[in-house]
Amino acid sequence: MSTDAYEARCQALLNACQDPVFILDNETIVAVSAAEQSWCQSEALVGRSLEELFAKDLLAHFRQVLKQLAEGEDVMELEYQLRPEHLPVLRELGLSEPCWYQSRWVMSEQGEVIWTARDMTAQKHLERKLSHQAQRDPLTGAYNRRTLIPVLEMATAQALRYDGATSILLIDVDDLSGINDRYGWDAGDQVLQQTVMVLHALKRTSDFLARYADDQLVFVLPETNHEQGLLAAERMRAAVENLELPYSTGNLRWTVSIGLASAINLEDDAAALMRRARENLLVAQQSGRNRVEGEAL
Ligand SMILES: Nc1nc2c(ncn2[C@@H]2O[C@H](COP(=O)(O)OP(=O)(O)OP(=O)(O)O)[C@@H](O)[C@H]2O)c(=O)[nH]1
Numbered sequence: 637m638s639t640d641a642y643e644a645r646c647q648a649l650l651n652a653c654q655d656p657v658f659i660l661d662n663e664t665i666v667a668v669s670a671a672e673q674s675w676c677q678s679e680a681l682v683g684r685s686l687e688e689l690f691a692k693d694l695l696a697h698f699r700q701v702l703k704q705l706a707e708g709e710d711v712m713e714l715e716y717q718l719r720p721e722h723l724p725v726l727r728e729l730g731l732s733e734p735c736w737y738q739s740r741w742v743m744s745e746q747g748e749v750i751w752t753a754r755d756m757t758a759q760k761h762l763e764r765k766l767s768h769q770a771q772r773d774p775l776t777g778a779y780n781r782r783t784l785i786p787v788l789e790m791a792t793a794q795a796l797r798y799d800g801a802t803s804i805l806l807i808d809v810d811d812l813s814g815i816n817d818r819y820g821w822d823a824g825d826q827v828l829q830q831t832v833m834v835l836h837a838l839k840r841t842s843d844f845l846a847r848y849a850d851d852q853l854v855f856v857l858p859e860t861n862h863e864q865g866l867l868a869a870e871r872m873r874a875a876v877e878n879l880e881l882p883y884s885t886g887n888l889r890w891t892v893s894i895g896l897a898s899a900i901n902l903e904d905d906a907a908a909l910m911r912r913a914r915e916n917l918l919v920a921q922q923s924g925r926n927r928v929e930g931e932a933l
Pocket residue numbers: 775808809810811812813814816820821822823824825826828850851921
């Protein structure tokens with residue numbers, strides 16, 4: 637086969653690729669596939685060096701890959717993200733959204749590097765969505781019970797190791813079954829959603845809110861001692877008391893009862909804390925509801 641015919645065949649091969657393919661000679665792009673990516677324009681990329689196109693951190697990863705190939709590795713793989721805000725040239729060429737790529741790199745006998753990049757962006761978005769769904773209660777958007785347990789264990793372990801404090805609040809919507817009966821299940825749903833929304837508004841960055849059971853939420857308050865926990869719980873109780881939902885026969889109002897437990901000694905693991913919060917919640921409910929009950933210290 638003549639050199640021309642061979643080159644034409646290589647170009648046809650490149651054009652047939654759906655994934656972007658780059659051929660590099662000493663960090664300079666010498667050929668690019670006509671991939672289905674708007675920013676992958678052969679005429680604009682050929683002749684450019686990696687340094688011109690990519691930001692420092694990405695360039696460092698690419699150079700590491702090239703170095704390992706030069707040292708004899710057969711195939712290298714690298715996952716990376718292209719963020720338009722860090723890549724002015726690619727942004728001008730049409731890179732408008734952050735994109736994830738799974739790339740493979742091989743070195744030819746002539747010392748050129750073939751680099752293919754599979755667009756994983758849609759898959760990444762799906763993974764993120766599924767992971768979000770697996771961690772969240774679909775009705776309220778709060779974390780679910782399964783996600784709560786390891787967080788609670790970590791918060792108590794850290795508090796005890798560093799001689800700090802952690803408090804938890806077990807928050808129960810008062811008489812949700814009565815609300816469901818009188819106003820309908822949909823109103824009950826909104827009560828749960830509004831409760832979570834107002835609690836979220838009172839949340840610090842390090843706090844963690846989860847739906848623990850039907851009408852129960854757990855708030856984990858790291859670095860919060862008993863007194864601070866009581867103050868936070870009282871703020872939450874009052875905030876819920878002030879909520880109202882418009883309803884045909886007048887605004888619907890509701891309250892919560894809260895049991896507080898704080899990690900105060902070495903025997904306090906997550907299970908012990910939850911048990912004490914439950915006991916305190918029971919006292920709050922038996923004392924008339926719409927109350928905060930913390931343990932006597
Ligand atoms: N609207 C709505 N109701 C729910 C949901 N999940 C559970 N429930 C209902 O919430 C009610 C909880 O009942 P209980 O545990 O007796 O609590 P309560 O009626 O709030 O009574 P206290 O907690 O003792 O004040 C039950 O009737 C459940 O059917 C939900 O997602 N939406």
